[in-house]
Amino acid sequence: MKLVHVLNGPNLNLLGTREPATYGTVTLKGIETVLQKKAKAAKVKLVFKQTNREGELVDWLHEAGHAKAGVLLNAGAYTHTSIAIHDAIRATGVSVVEVHLSNVFARETFRHHSFISPVAKGVICGFGAQSYELAFDAILPYLA
Numbered sequence: 614m615k616l617v618h619v620l621n622g623p624n625l626n627l628l629g630t631r632e633p634a635t636y637g638t639v640t641l642k643g644i645e646t647v648l649q650k651k652a653k654a655a656k657v658k659l660v661f662k663q664t665n666r667e668g669e670l671v672d673w674l675h676e677a678g679h680a681k682a683g684v685l686l687n688a689g690a691y692t693h694t695s696i697a698i699h700d701a702i703r704a705t706g707v708s709v710v711e712v713h714l715s716n717v718f719a720r721e722t723f724r725h726h727s728f729i730s731p732v733a734k735g736v737i738c739g740f741g742a743q744s745y746e747l748a749f750d751a752i753l754p755y756l757a
């Protein structure tokens with residue numbers, strides 16, 4: 614069965630109450646529920662996780678690579694800082710769609726640089742919770 618891992622980084626567990634003007638009011642659980650429905654319809658197994666730790670995201674990218682899963686990755690602020698996450702994507706060759714709820718290019722300049730974009734298949738940002746749904750559709754052609 615085709616497999617998608619949705620990996621969420623720091624502070625995304627606070628969605629729903631975190632800066633709603635920027636990130637909306639949908640919770641991470643709400644996003645998972647919608648994605649699980651889409652995955653079922655597409656006959657894809659979907660694993661959905663969140664961590665506040667950079668190394669855990671690295672471990673999960675290794676696992677996704679071994680499992681030949683496609684990945685939707687919202688690495689939160691680690692997007693803009695983490696060479697370790699960049700290297701994990703390169704090292705495993707895992708197919709990643711980078712996801713952001715907010716339009717990072719319309720925000721502070723420190724959010725304009727991503728260490729993930731150069732090793733991602735593509736980037737979807739700015740559509741709130743719907744960014745994840747668009748990213749799910751985008752990863753489908755890359756699934757083994």
Ligand code: DQA
Pocket residue numbers: 623624625687688689690691692712713714715716717724
């Ligand atoms: C984010 C954007 C990042 O700049 C920020 O640090 C986040 C969330 C987004 O989904 O819009 O934590 O990845």
